[in-house]
Amino acid sequence: MSAHLYPDPLSFALTPTPLQPLVRLSEIIGREVWIKRDDMTGCIATAGNKVRKLEYLLADALEQRADCIVTTGGPQSNHARAAAALAVRLGLEPILVFAGRDPGTRKANLLMNELLGARLVFSGSFTPEDQSAALNKVCEELRQQARNPYLIPVGGSNGLGTLGYIDAYKEYSRQAQAHGLQFDWIFVTTGSGGTHAGLLLGQQSVQNDIDSCEKLIGVSTWLLKEKSKVLVASCMDQANELLPVFPKGNRPDIQIDDHYLGRGYGITTPECLEAVRLIAKTEGIFLDQVYTGKTMAALLDYVKKGTIQPTDRVLFWHTGGAPGIFARDWA
Ligand SMILES: Cc1ncc(COP(=O)(O)O)c(C=O)c1O
Incomplete structure (x- = not known):
């Protein structure tokens, strides 16, 4: 039993997962994009966020x-x-x-x-x-x-599960510092909310100047924005009870984008499929048609629309899910 309100975590994930530049993609889209490889937390059965x-x-x-x-x-x-x-x-x-x-x-x-x-x-x-x-x-x-x-x-999205992504943000932050890198954006997939919640709490617990740190965009793959926010907020509040990061009633802002959800959970979109193929062809990395492909579609669209500026540095947080590609007929 540990001294705090939660058990010491088991050790399964192969961490730190790599933080890598997507060199070829960056050349093609004219923005510096990096990837956090949480698709590599384990062998195929245990990999992902x-x-x-x-x-x-x-x-x-x-x-x-x-x-x-x-x-x-x-x-x-x-x-x-x-x-x-x-x-x-x-x-x-x-x-x-x-x-x-x-x-x-x-x-x-x-x-x-x-x-x-x-x-x-x-x-x-x-x-x-x-x-x-x-x-x-x-x-x-x-x-x-x-x-x-x-x-x-x-x-796995409750307060306890969310703690895993507070750790993940801290891991990324150490890596970014070691590379001398500052990011302007983080794109992450939001489903049941724990990953997004943990990253936001991690940001709060590590960064001194929260206004100048990365804009964290959760791309919703399950629910519309307001409902998605409720899930993320609930994970944040529950985790904050176990490991206080923000003063009660002062929860950090949650940014969800639901424009890339299409017709709903599990229903892919043409832009998502295009994004999966682009990253496979340029980087040899597999996304999937339900979760991470939609998030990459969002990132690419932000670039296309000029929301992400030419001087901005972007992180795509890969949350895994590639086994899902075998559930689809790609012909
Ligand atoms: C591959 C992948 N990425 C992202 C998510 C979303 O993570 P979370 O449920 O913590 O919001 C999920 C789970 O639903 C997933 O399977």
């Missing part, structure tokens, strides 16, 4: 003597796949309660979950309320069988 959150959440699961984890998402959830892979390594049974119906086929993340031996449950529910009820029901049934489930919220 979720690992940093799960280091805290699974430490808590062990402290609470859980014998299984229960978590949720859509059938192609990267979070569920990463949680299942790390749970297996800890000897905890992964139980994944997916929203919606069983798609029948096992591709990409869903295939990986099956290979990991995760128990797959399709709740058939389509609203957050029904999904929450389905999760509680699964946990209750497990308790009745004398099991001790540890429930991880969608995306």
Whole structure:
């Protein structure tokens, strides 16, 4: 047990993840763009942003003597796949309660979950309320069988999970300093909110002059702006209870852009697909059609519109998700 209000995190992620210039992309678009490679936090099953959150959440699961984890998402959830892979390594049974119906086929993340031996449950529910009820029901049934489930919220986004991205910002900040770099913008994908929340809190805890630090743009891939802000704010408030960064009632501003969401979560856009192909062709790096491709589409559009100035330095925070490309027919 640690001296603070949360457990010491486990150590899974291969950190520090590289901070690299995207030299060829920068030449093409006329802006200096760098990338933070959180797609490289582990091998394919454990890679992506979720690992940093799960280091805290699974430490808590062990402290609470859980014998299984229960978590949720859509059938192609990267979070569920990463949680299942790390749970297996800890000897905890992964139980994944997916929203919606069983798609029948096992591709990409869903295939990986099956290979990991995760128990797959399709709740058939389509609203957050029904999904929450389905999760509680699964946990209750497990308790009745004398099991001790540890429930991880969608995306691993609660106060504890958010702490992983406070650490991540600090890691990036040390790297930027070592390279003598100052960034004007950070683009990150926002879904369940914990990643964005942690980066904002990290910024607050590290930077003395918050007005002159990076503009942090969360590109929404799930919800419209106002609802997305509520999720990020809630993660910030919960994390701030565990590790105070800002005075109560003085939460830093949250900037969400939902213009690149298209018709909604999981539905890709032509600009997103174009961005995925561009980064693959120029940099040999894979984004995906649900999350990071939309964020790169936003970055490229900000450049096109002149919102990002020629002298600005930009960071694209890669949050992983490449296994998802195998769920799509790209022909
Ligand atoms: C690849 C990828 N990037 C970004 C996100 C969004 O992160 P968060 O849920 O912390 O907002 C997710 C998860 O939903 C994801 O799978």
